[in-house]
Amino acid sequence: MYRFKYLIFGLFVSGAFAVDLAAHRIGVWAIESTQDMSRWVIIHNLESATTTGLYHIEVIGRKHGNAVWQVERLVHHMAVTEKALKASIKEPLEKGGVYPESFNNAFAAWQQENNGKGGSICDVSVVDCM
Incomplete structure (x- = not known):
């Protein structure tokens, strides 16, 4: 019985990793929300x-009830x-982009870290690395 439960759990977890990030060309995804804020990554x-396996993202949020531009x-x-x-x-989103200037400046600073080799890389989850 326990082996069956682990098999079902394993299939569920492996399904979560079957997401094709490149198939959602917009590149905007919902992540875990907080009690008062929706959050997403760009x-x-x-x-x-898709070839390097290293994604450069920014994390955006909007408090529940705020206007879309807030x-x-x-x-x-x-x-x-x-x-x-x-x-x-959690799920792909069809909207949620912002002007990239803030990201571009932070990305350029990251690239200069460690004598131009780049800074830290998150390898657990976005929320844990925030």
Whole structure:
């Protein structure tokens, strides 16, 4: 009986990793919300990430009840592995983009860390790395 439960759990968990990030060309995904805020990630390098496995994202949020333009940048840039990103996303979104200047500045700073080799990389989940 226990083996059957583990088999079902294993199939459920492996299904979560079957998400094809590249298939959602917009690159905007909902992540875990808080009690008062919806949150999502914007993938800025979707095309190159499909080969490198390293995604450069920003995390955006909007308090429940606020107008659509009242968004907050929660993380300007985060480098995240595919495994960590897939562990974080809940559903694809059709809207949610913002102007990229803030991300671009934070990404450029990240690239300069460690003598130009880049900074830290999240490999657990986006929420855990925030």
